[in-house]
Amino acid sequence: MATAKPTPTDSLSFCLAQLTAAAGEGLGGGKDTATNETSLGRVLLALRTRHIKAAGGIERFRARGGLRPLLALLRRAAAAGPAPFQAGPGSAPSAESATSDGSAPSSGPAPSAAAPSPPARLRKTLDLALSILANCCTNGACRAEVRRLGGILPLVTILQCVKTDSIQNRTARALGNLAMEPESCGDIHSAGAVxxxxxxxxxxxxxxCLQSVVRALRNLADSPQHRLALSQQGAVRPLAELLAAAPDSALTLALVRALLELSRGCSRACAEQLSLGGGLSPLVSLASHPKRAVREATILILANLCAQGLVRPALGNAGGVEVLLSELQRRRGPNGTSPASQQPLVRAVCLLCREAINRARLRDAGGLELLMGLLRDPRANSWHPRVVAALVGFLYDTGALGRLQALGLVPLLAGQLCGEAGDEEEEGREAASWDFPEERTPERPEAGSFRSLRSWLISEGYAAGPGDISPDWSPERCPPPESAEPTSPSPGPTSLRTPRALPTPGRSPSTPEEPWGREGPALLLLSRFSQAPDPSGALVTSPALCGLLAYVTGAPGPPNPRALRILTRLTCNPACLEAFVRSYGAALLRAWLVLGVSPDDWPAPRARPTRRSQHRELGEMLLQNLTVQAESPFGVGALTHLLLSGSPEDRVACALTLPFICRKPSLWRRLLLDQGGLRLLLAALTRPVPHPLFFFFAADSLSCLQGLMSPTANPALPPAMPCELDPPSPCLYEPLLGPAPIPTPDLHFLLDSGLQLPAQRAASATASPFFRALLAGSFAEAQMDLVPLRGLSPSAAWPVLHHLHGCRGCGAALGPVPPPGQPLLGSEAEEALEAAGRFLLPDLEEELEEAVGRVHLGPQGGPESVGEVFRLGRPRLTAHCARWTLGPGQCPRKRASALVGLVAAAGEEAGPLTDALLAVVMGAELGGRGPSLDC
Structure with a gap:
């Protein structure tokens, strides 16, 4: 088979030489125009089909200097037309680039009716030259050189002068490829191409042609400034109109990709043009397109549009709420996508909550459940502030609030008060609710809509007069009115401060007296819940109260006054009294605010804020509110019912709470003493604890009750152990131990260790009936000079010998007592106590017990020693332990820790502990003059 004969155009050098010559002569500049055009056409065709498309052909063409004559050729063609349109000052370069594959289909010549068609040969030459340039501009180095050689302005001129579809197509394709470079993109904007x-x-x-133009516009939207410039120059509306005309699938994909770029950080102009162009309904329809790329791009466009309040109602009417909600539900499902892909949809759904019409659609489509799922998801914690702010839109939707409360919103809101702030960006002014559009020119006379709104606000009591509301006010930005200090659950007259803008989470407050902060939306919703006739089921629970108290005590600055009003409102509501009792709420208020101990702060303490005096005042005020409710006829009946007819848990909670909220002696005596509340509380100490702070509450409650029973006790003095301040007495046994004992001992006691201890028979025989029978009776020991004492160590025998010889308080009893921190069970102190009982020495037993109490329950001892002392099982020591635990002036932490140790030491045998605590509380331990307990 014969090989094709080579032609001159097979050589790149020949083609470049011909291109250079043609560029120098100009189009139609030679003597034989037809010959020149035909020769140039063959050269351009060879460059496009052979050299440029070959592997590495674009780089060789650039390296051999082909771009300069090619641009010169286009520049001469552009010079034949009018000067290009210059863009206004709004087009500025940017620093962000878009990406594209750089390819677009070519089209044959098709004369346009808008302008006279150029000659056929000239049109073909331009087609080929523009096609070569567009292909070259898919290479980064070529794009940079084209910009350096000033190739952008000729392209814009050709776009303006030659209205043939094929040339417009290839020019737009070249500009689109050049726009992939940020510097070139800015130059294209400045050249007036848009x-x-x-x-x-x-x-x-x-x-x-339309696909190439749409792609060029998409690549030109590489930065917020350029996107805004495109919108302001009317680029969005024709795209929306083309989309509404139901184009073919390829153009549809190009349109949605372009609209996606233009709608990023959606500007007002973009949203207005897209809506005016009729693009909302087609976009909603395309959200179910079979092609994934179209479907996902469309959904993101709808999400971007939600940033503009003016278009959200129309978007909801077109079905956008259901589309975005269902897509977010799908992405959050078991086979869903990553949190990053959910973020724009979460933002869009939250923004849709700003208009009443969209809130109704969202509620009916299951949006409340979705938002609650986001709040429960720890992986979505960065979105939680945005979600809570969105739920503020349902503030006056009673049905939605009831549903949210049933779904568990209140504890989640309480947990949000002290959570970490998310990284969500602040919304612009144009994202505000469109239920009440902003007045753009406050200087002009008020519009009728504003006058009507203001009249309605005044008639409904939300404003005192016309001066309270400015034309810049919107209901979304004004918190609901609250009474500063409610005194009853029934709603009373409310006052409204001058309306102010509620900033988004993290923004500084607009008024110094009412800080907003990131916790503002959560507090606003909690305040709304607290204004219900009976908010106890939602707000007077341990999680809700813990959240509120953690915020009040843990805020870095002064807490939001709304949190204090919520607590005040709850404690002043009679309907909440039983809930405060059942949930240990009153005990929690006292522990957290008055005593400074929270559940996270027990048993190990942690750093607390420095505003302790303010917290104490708040706690005492809230407890006083509860006292007013408890001592009212309704409160007395409620507490009596709880104590007598409530569940076992409710009865214990009522008995524990009564000392905190009852100050009338007739009331607490009847409920705690006559009706058995105190014994219920003491019996509950050995059962599983119903609250993390139960032992702290119980110790504090018993101490408070003791203070009510003995109001004259001085709480400033710590409990003193017996004989703690008595001076030591002289020792009567030491003279027997020297080298010249006085008097001479007539008896020695032999210990198991072989140690012989001197003694006086007469003194020992008169010390106790045991030794009288042993030493002066008919036993053999009465005739022995060396009497054995079995089962007694030297340290344990030491206080016994001192006691036999008349020593009382000489300090010998302290010898066998180990220091604090060492166990008492199995110690020599226990051995000495057992010996004192065996030898019938009750005074020695008492002295040894006082010695143990002095060492382990004195200044050197601590709460951990109380259980050790109790384990000895001595009644007097048990009483000392109870008195140490509940004594006035004792540190609340030590008191509670000691009670924990006592309960652990008592085990299943709780009778002695209960009796000891009961005696201390009743005052029977102090001389037995306490009131009787008849139950």
């Missing part, structure tokens, strides 16, 4: 591309959108009917 209005020309927009004109091509409306003038052309060719799908390929």
């Amino acid at each position: 209005p020309l591309l927009v004109e091509s959108l409306t003038a052309s009917q060719d799908s390929d």
